[in-house]
Amino acid sequence: MTIFTVVCFLVWIYLLSVFTRGKLYFYQFIWGSVGLFVFMMMWIQPVAIRPLTNLVCSAAGVAGRMTGFYESYSEYSMLFVQHGSEAISLCIDYECSGIIEMMAYVSMLAFFRVYDWIQRIILSVLGCMMIFFANIIRLFVIGTTIYYFGNDAYYIAHTIVGRIIFYALSVILYYYIFTKSQIVKQKIGGFHYAKNTDTSV
Template sequence: MLSKTIIILSIIIWVYGLSVLKRAKTDAFYFLFGSVGLFIILILLSKPYGVWLFSSVVTWGVGIIGKLTGLFTTFYSSHIIQVIANHRTSILLVDYECSGIIETTAFWGLIAFYPVYRGQKRLLLGLFGFVWIYMANVIRLSFIAVTVYYFGNGAFYLAHSIIGRLIFYTLAIILYYVVFTKGQLVNRMLSH
């Protein structure tokens, strides 16, 4: 009950703050307050069902790679990636941090208030961003599972915390670069 009250109160304060900043014509503060506020609200609303959904969908996507390669299996309803190699079983859990929900909601918060885009283009870019981040996450988690298959549990930290993150964030930076620095080009592409 308390968390629902906090969420509703946060939304009311956020909407009021947006209206004040819009009337004051402070575009930069409107963008910042709107983006950060929407991100926080989406994160608050995503628990527990959004996190479960994102984790399930990502695990399912990784499972496709596992089936194609035959190197690992997944149990998407349990958010588990199972790697069996050299008579050892490794269980990888796709949790809140690995689901991609934080990165996706951050992107949605930014795109919703980025002044270069309007209406339908924001919606299309939000959907495109979701798919891009989803695929980046599937690639990252598949890389981790393949690494554990070939090199064992000792390689997990390197694959997960360093190389996997470099892969994921490089792909995320490409998305951000194109969407947020090439806005006029993206606008022209979406207009055709």
């Protein structure tokens, strides 16, 4: 941790407190979410990435072994898919682990004032689990597609089909956690914002 990083963190905390005291909740949300995401990527991601990629590989391997479509080697964070005489190894790296999406989700939820702190913690855990399983489904679809159609299908399976499935599931998560909850807790009939939310904003 460098001095520059510490200074940036202190500035982030200070401005966050300014926005909170001034009840500038929109700026608090933007500043807080972006800052928390950056610091989590700097401090937590390097520690969590290796265990997470191994866990993702192991979980995806369960589906692969059950169907016989591919094998997993969690110690190398790798999936091995064979199609006839062809074979391909899929390396689960930083981008494929889902850690970026998890940290972005947690960072936004941490400053989403519709929920209280207990709700945010619970939804953070549940949301990360959903992102994790969405990633497993994505990897399974990629492996299955290659198993049936060969290595030539890798680009379409990974870049198009897999991403569409993963981000479609992510959109559903974001809709229910952020969009729908915001609508439900507005003043519609008997519904109100959470007590800690300033309805004038």
